[in-house]
Amino acid sequence: MIFTINGQIVFDSDTGMLGLIDSLDERVQISNPTKRLLLLLIQHQGEAVKRDIIFKKVWDDFGMISSNNNLNQCVSKLRRLIKNFGLDDETIVTIPKIGFMLHPQIEIERGADITLMPHEGDISVESDFEHSPEHVPAEHTLKERTAGLLIRSNISLLILLIAIIALGAAVGIWFATKPLERREVFVGQAGTCKILMSETLLQDDNSTTLKSGVLSYAQRLKPQCTSDEYVLVIKSRTLRTWSRDLSRLYFMRCGTLRDSKSEVCWSITEPAASAG
Structure with missing residues (x-):
């Protein structure tokens, strides 16, 4: 779906393209998490969207790792992009201890008759961000954690085995060198x-x-x-x-x-x- 923001920015929620209405050549392609965050804020404009809801709708439901750090980075990048396109960076409002909100005075028009097709010249401003270690799929991360736990478990067992062998050797030496009781x-x-x-x-x-x-x-x-x-x-x-x-x-x-x-x-x- 195509959205126009304050009559000057166009956002395609399907392709993740973001640009100026009067200059479609100046457009960028945002990452999937950033795209989902912007769409969620638009759908709940004027409402404070809780962090837990954002985590679920933007990361967790797509098998990605959510965190406050990831969320803060997404919001920061969105604010910077919106400011570069001529809007106030306070378009996205921080609600302390709750979450974030799209400012209610921002005009949002849905279904605008504009098509944003990606081409080779499009700039992807967050490709590295989306593929950062914090966004590795949960299944892959779980395998890494399981492997790490297995390695630590094997090391612990090895240390325990060495300790038991050393203790047994010490007891054996003690008995071997212990003077016999003479009667x-x-x-x-x-x-x-x-x-x-x-x-x-x-x-x-x-x-x-x-x-x-x-x-x-x-x-x-x-x-x-x-x-x-x-x-x-x-x-x-x-x-x-x-x-x-x-x-x-x-x-x-x-x-x-x-x-x-x-x-x-x-x-x-x-x-x-x-x-x-």
Whole structure:
């Protein structure tokens, strides 16, 4: 439909052409959002058109992204064009906190017998504006947002997996390096000493034979202990024997330090009679 604005500007709502009635060579082609905005204001001349209505009728219904920034740019461009064509830039009135209105004193004539056909010389003043990133179709924007969310989700999962692996490795290292709790069991009496053995030595099937052999050897040593001392038998974990089937045991006399929770151990020398 063709509209004349104040008897001097002609607007074709179908093609988006805007120009002067007496000089049709001076015309421009406005973008689709700007065309729909101008048509909406003309249809509701003298009424304050709410921003939400403008968003829906100009952008949302056509699968485009609406925003205050887009609307303000459209209004600014329309005002500049109208002013260039000789009308007051206040033809489009801002209604604070509500929206915009086409001034009621502007004369609008519908269905004027004028044809505005676009040709190669027409100037498109808003081609870049219409194809700006803020006007990408909603479906395309949704795909980009979905892809972005998927990438962020995958990164979060990767970070979580790395954290779990690191935690598992730390726990494994802690258990591997944690000192074993040493428990001693009473084996018997030798000399004036109690003979104690590490509990780990008695976990094998031949523990009875081992206890008997250790006690027999300790009794040959005839160790002498005070009331707070004892003989401890432990297995070497650092020195290897010449045969894998053999274990190296150590006999040590241990005692508690006075005024301390610490113990001190020292070796027991075999009696001279058993050395030969």
